[in-house]
Amino acid sequence: MLEQFRLRLSRLAEFSMAALLAVIFITFLLQIFARYAPNLAFLVPIERFAVWLGGVEPIGWTVNLISLLWVWLIFIGCAFAISDKDHVVFDVFVQAMPPRLRLILGAVVSVIVVSAMVYAFLPTWDAVFGSRLMELKKIQTLRVPLTGDKIPNKWLFAPFIVMMLALIARYTFSAISLVRQVKYAGLLDEQQTR
Amino acid sequence: MNVDLALGLVTLFGTAAIGMPVAYAIIIGVLVYLGLAGQDLAIAGETMVQRLFDGFLLLAVPLFIVSANIMNAGSISDRLLKFCVALVGRFRGGLGHVNVVASLIFSGMSGSAVADAAGIGKLIIDMMIKSGRYSPGYAAAITAATATIGPIIPPSIPLVLYALVSDTSIAALFLGGIVPGLIMGIVLMSMNAWIAHKRNFGKEEAVPLMQLPGITLNAAPALLMPVILLTCIYSGVTTPTEAAAIAALYALCVSAFLYRTLKFKTLYDVFVDSARSAASVGVVIGASMILMYVVIQENVPQMISDLMAGSDVSPLVFLIIVNLLVLLLGCVLDATVIILVIVPLFIPTCNALGIDLVHFGVLIVVNSMIGLITPPYGILLFVISAVSQIPLKDMIREIWPFLGILVAALFVMILVPDIVLWAPQSLGY
Numbered sequence: 001m002l003e004q005f006r007l008r009l010s011r012l013a014e015f016s017m018a019a020l021l022a023v024i025f026i027t028f029l030l031q032i033f034a035r036y037a038p039n040l041a042f043l044v045p046i047e048r049f050a051v052w053l054g055g056v057e058p059i060g061w062t063v064n065l066i067s068l069l070w071v072w073l074i075f076i077g078c079a080f081a082i083s084d085k086d087h088v089v090f091d092v093f094v095q096a097m098p099p100r101l102r103l104i105l106g107a108v109v110s111v112i113v114v115s116a117m118v119y120a121f122l123p124t125w126d127a128v129f130g131s132r133l134m135e136l137k138k139i140q141t142l143r144v145p146l147t148g149d150k151i152p153n154k155w156l157f158a159p160f161i162v163m164m165l166a167l168i169a170r171y172t173f174s175a176i177s178l179v180r181q182v183k184y185a186g187l188l189d190e191q192q193t194r
Numbered sequence: 195m196n197v198d199l200a201l202g203l204v205t206l207f208g209t210a211a212i213g214m215p216v217a218y219a220i221i222i223g224v225l226v227y228l229g230l231a232g233q234d235l236a237i238a239g240e241t242m243v244q245r246l247f248d249g250f251l252l253l254a255v256p257l258f259i260v261s262a263n264i265m266n267a268g269s270i271s272d273r274l275l276k277f278c279v280a281l282v283g284r285f286r287g288g289l290g291h292v293n294v295v296a297s298l299i300f301s302g303m304s305g306s307a308v309a310d311a312a313g314i315g316k317l318i319i320d321m322m323i324k325s326g327r328y329s330p331g332y333a334a335a336i337t338a339a340t341a342t343i344g345p346i347i348p349p350s351i352p353l354v355l356y357a358l359v360s361d362t363s364i365a366a367l368f369l370g371g372i373v374p375g376l377i378m379g380i381v382l383m384s385m386n387a388w389i390a391h392k393r394n395f396g397k398e399e400a401v402p403l404m405q406l407p408g409i410t411l412n413a414a415p416a417l418l419m420p421v422i423l424l425t426c427i428y429s430g431v432t433t434p435t436e437a438a439a440i441a442a443l444y445a446l447c448v449s450a451f452l453y454r455t456l457k458f459k460t461l462y463d464v465f466v467d468s469a470r471s472a473a474s475v476g477v478v479i480g481a482s483m484i485l486m487y488v489v490i491q492e493n494v495p496q497m498i499s500d501l502m503a504g505s506d507v508s509p510l511v512f513l514i515i516v517n518l519l520v521l522l523l524g525c526v527l528d529a530t531v532i533i534l535v536i537v538p539l540f541i542p543t544c545n546a547l548g549i550d551l552v553h554f555g556v557l558i559v560v561n562s563m564i565g566l567i568t569p570p571y572g573i574l575l576f577v578i579s580a581v582s583q584i585p586l587k588d589m590i591r592e593i594w595p596f597l598g599i600l601v602a603a604l605f606v607m608i609l610v611p612d613i614v615l616w617a618p619q620s621l622g623y
Contacts, residue, residue, distance in 0.1 A: 014466045014469075017466065017469035017473065020469065021260070021465050021468060021469040021472065025260065025439060028435075028436060029439055029440075032439065032440070036431075063250060067247045070246065070253055070256075071246050073472065073476070074480065077469060077470065077473025077474070077477075078473060078474075081470060082473055084215055086470060087217065087477075088215065088216045088217065088474065088475075088478050088530060089215050090210045090211065090213075090216060090526070090528070092526060093212070102213075106213065108212060112209055113214065113218055116226075119225065119235070120236070123234060123235040124235065124239045124240075127240060128236075128239075128240075133236075156243060156247060160239040160242065160243050161239075167218075
């Protein structure tokens, strides 16, 4: 049940990440196109189309939109789609250890991640949603494409909160399962010695 | 250095050593520092998001990943290989030379050594083993060695990262990589020729010269890609980041419309894979940036600079010391981590000693790419071993001569800055 739910969730996350990346890619192309369209108008033989091309203006909102989506892509990815083996991990020492110790260290890592995220959660939540961000004036105003409505800054920082929550949940589960495996491995050892 | 920072760093290295993903280890190390120093814990998340949002240049990273993955998914790599076989396959140790030339050309399309190794590298290993003249270990070792050229010749993800932390022109860095990349190709080919001669590898059947124009034409769209990319950047038509988008579009069009090898399902997989690697690189970049924030707040780079200036080190000695350090770290650390975390510590010293930051950057990237093939921790060795099923120890046994000659080439680049600086300077950077 739970396993299936996790699988679905990671499929959904994969789809969202691919979609985010595709939107980033297309927005880039749009930005370049908009800058050069008027210069290209003379190449187009159809008059109405040429006139339209000549009237295209450079777009200002693309840079901010792309950066916003990039931030979401990274943190949503880390929250739901990227497992430990996809991450940059320094595992020379760990690989050289006996399997049981490896499981124990895995559990220790999980507990540390969970405690650190819990420790930092409230202050971070408060900073993002309680408008206690420190360098607010440095952030450019985000706007919705086309309509121009202002996007509150909390939506730029929200994916970090999402990642914290997801990491707490994920590493809690992995800690529990690793501790069980350690116990199981211990039982096996005992049986063998008998 | 004060106690808070020291304990933060101990946490960082301690947790990373027991297998925590490096990005999380950095975040947790920074949290420990902030907590001990009595600062707001929210600084970690806030700075991370803020820096990623501001680092627009970084967006070249996912786009370069997309274009390399599209190149690998389509039949572009096959056509390139045919071209290289026709060109240099006729000599003794021919497929070894093909390996080098294919990497040189492919490096003009992809910015990542791992993409080189996993894509075109796997194809060529199969070819070398099938020919029966090369041991699997040798095939894998030379593939790993040539893949290091990938990020030296533009485009290059590591150079983008370096540009970000050092505030250097990405266009100048890309130009600076061209000659060193070619030199690496030449020294690897010489080493291959020497070993082929010594072990008396058989020759391949030469492809008739008459067929060369046809095969070249077939590979031409792929060969054009680096030209398009560089033209976009240096004519000023697009920014380097936008050029990355154009490159991805070009790769997409070539494989979808010209070669007709790209299906929608493959394209979806390419985007999922690229997004996955972009996010796992992105989080390391973001985490490194909060670490930099802390390290700069504690004035560490300036302290290193003062120390060096006080002890009267000559620029050359400094370069050699830093490169030895990076070479050693490269045995155990990832190139991304070295460039983002270690290198910024030395930038103020470079400025104080009058070392050109373009020269320094290309040296560091060449060096950390060599680190990708140094045992015990070399990501290229792992990737190639995983995709080709060749045991790591067979590969490591054959890697030493290539490793040695690449380090020698690096040393020459340290001594003669003009190797790096000639191209950017002659174009006015």
